[in-house]
Amino acid sequence: MGTGPGRFLASRAGLPKPPRLRRYEAGQDLLTGPARVLGLSGASWTAEVTGWLRAAGVEVVLGNDGDERLGAVVVDATGLRRVAELEELRAGLAPEFRRTTGRVVVLSAVPAELPDVEARAVQQGLEGFVRSLAKEARGGTTVNLLRVADGARTSVRSAVEFFCSARSAFVDGQPLVVGAGVPVPPRDRxxxxxxxxxxxxxxxxxxxxxxxxxxxxxxxxxxxxxxxxxxxxxxxxxxxxxxxxxxxxxxxxxxxxxxxxxxxxxxxxxxxxxxxxxxxxxxxxxxxxxxxxxxxxxxxxxxxxxxxxxxxxxxxxxxxxxxxxxxxxxxxxxxxxxxxxxxxxxxxxxxxxxxxxxxxxxxxxxxxxxxxxxxxxxxxxxxxxxxxxxxxxxxxxxxxxxxxxxxxxxxxxxxxxxxxxxxxxxxxxx
Ligand SMILES: NC(=O)c1ccc[n+]([C@@H]2O[C@H](COP(=O)([O-])OP(=O)(O)OC[C@H]3O[C@@H](n4cnc5c(N)ncnc54)[C@H](O)[C@@H]3O)[C@@H](O)[C@H]2O)c1
The missing domain is CATH 3.40.50.720 (NAD(P)-binding Rossmann-like Domain)
Incomplete structure (x- = not known):
């Protein structure tokens, strides 16, 4: 990576070789392997995300099929409302994270849209989780958080695809609010x-x-x-x-x-x-x-x-x-x-x-x-x-x-x- 002096300094300091990031190339597959979509309590996007990934040519595996490497895990945590429910995140994601080399995308609610104190705290907590997990990821795997606002369907699909794709290779550990937006009228050019x-x-x-x-x-x-x-x-x-x-x-x-x-x-x-x-x-x-x-x-x-x-x-x-x-x-x-x-x-x-x-x-x-x-x-x-x-x-x-x-x-x-x-x-x- 980078320049000759940089490589020299890094090897003298005993720093590990940085992972090679997978970047966009025309005609490439969205992911390097199958995806897992993990729906936690109260999840509402699981079926749609599965459909979008399949439409993009991705194989979506339904259970933990052993050691096969995953290209992505999408976690639907939008419905989590109680601190105790966060255990589902740990229990569900830990085994999948171990075999993921690519992308982890966590869907959450927008905390400010929730009236309940505990629910808001739990959803805000997901930001700390994502930022920390991103620091543990290896091999160029990224972990990002999409906070899904009410009525945000089209942009959620677009965001899931972007954050799963090689186009987001250098976006890591980031939260982003995905709102409904106003549809953009089509133009010839x-x-x-x-x-x-x-x-x-x-x-x-x-x-x-x-x-x-x-x-x-x-x-x-x-x-x-x-x-x-x-x-x-x-x-x-x-x-x-x-x-x-x-x-x-x-x-x-x-x-x-x-x-x-x-x-x-x-x-x-x-x-x-x-x-x-x-x-x-x-x-x-x-x-x-x-x-x-x-x-x-x-x-x-x-x-x-x-x-x-x-x-x-x-x-x-x-x-x-x-x-x-x-x-x-x-x-x-x-x-x-x-x-x-x-x-x-x-x-x-x-x-x-x-x-x-x-x-x-x-x-x-x-x-x-x-x-x-x-x-x-x-x-x-x-x-x-x-x-x-x-x-x-x-x-x-x-x-x-x-x-x-x-x-x-x-x-x-x-x-x-x-x-x-x-x-x-x-x-x-x-
Ligand atoms: N390179 C980085 O690491 C980095 C990091 C953070 C943010 N950015 C930002 O990204 C942008 C692009 O950065 P870059 O590294 O490609 O910069 P660059 O210096 O390579 O290119 C900047 C371009 O802006 C043009 N420009 C400067 N003044 C102008 C003016 N008055 N009117 C019209 N054009 C003008 C220059 O001619 C040049 O072509 C900048 O806003 C920079 O601050 C860069």
Missing amino acids: RVAVVTGAAQGIGAATVEVLARSGHHVVCVDVAASGDKLAAVANRVQGSTLHLDVTAEDAPRTLATHLADRFDGADVVVHNAGITRDRSFVNLDEAAWGSVLAVNLAAPIRLTTGLLDHPGALAPGARFVCLSSMNGLAGARGQTNYATSKAGLVGLVQALAGPLAQRGLAINAVAPGFVETPMTAAMPPVPRELGRRISSLQQGGLPVDVAETIGWLAQPDAAGIDGQVLRVCGQNLLGA
Whole structure:
């Protein structure tokens, strides 16, 4: 994994080899082996989940058939209401967990929707369970929690499939609320915009969105020149040279989308910069430029698109690139963390009003990702950054892109106002 110096340091320190993660490849099976669907007391999703997995070509085994390796276990714990019932989770899952190499997905209720104190406590407890089990999982197995809100059918199916699939390879130990969402009307051609598309996570996102049938408008500064064109050409997308901080950027982008594309279905606020320095050494330029690109621009672009008739298609979805460091705090990154935590505020502030218009907004928060940005770090902190995650490695740009690609799908409409970490369960701020 990673760079030569990183491998050298890891072997000198006697660290185990990180597991090889199974990532998406065209035509691959959803799982590497059969799945088990475990319904605990009061479970209501067992039959549906079984049906969805079978429809996706997965063999679903009904009992514990011995030593056969499982590709996934889906646990329906939505009906658990009493502390004593948690024993079912232990007794039912422990033998299955032992033979699972792939995915564990736990379905829970949304604690806030439950009137009963004990039920709420039990359902909240599942978060601690999932976060801990993820730390015990080996071989690239991930464990995640889906909190299923009332009436959330379509998005539950979409979420179960995503969290079982290789597309979620680097999402681990995370809780996510799955709501009902507003159905997104179909369109002949879906259009996505990705800012900062010339390289890194942005370029990978362009590829994933194009793979799922989007025409992608690739946005980056003029200086990105040929690199941006190459990314767009690979997927028959188009380019727009735009500095997202420019005074007229919101109007330029809105007009472009309304006049040429009949509105965007997906807007990914990916452009971002770092200017790392200890707080006392940050000058106005290093402070201000990071806030301008990473926070002020997404706010202005989002409101500009919302206010411009025709800039957004019905059911449009925004995805912001936050950061684990924004959630956890990072030495030398007070400017960056302010901007990235600020995006969480943007998501939370807009989710309600946008939902009333049938739109949605979410953030992904990448952890340590192998990009030119992290390659420039000194070897020791770089190797440490990779290793302090449950998956014991850094992610790849495509891991973040796959998560954005899923959030952009019409059938993920029930995911709204959320921040999903793509960090391999990194210990920072977890
Ligand atoms: N790499 C990581 O480990 C990591 C971790 C957490 C969050 N993120 C976030 O993910 C996003 C992408 O990160 P990356 O590592 O791929 O970055 P990167 O530096 O490789 O690419 C960023 C792109 O944004 C473009 N850009 C910068 N300023 C711009 C502006 N004013 N207008 C238009 N485009 C502009 C750049 O030209 C570049 O192409 C960023 O928002 C970053 O903060 C990255």
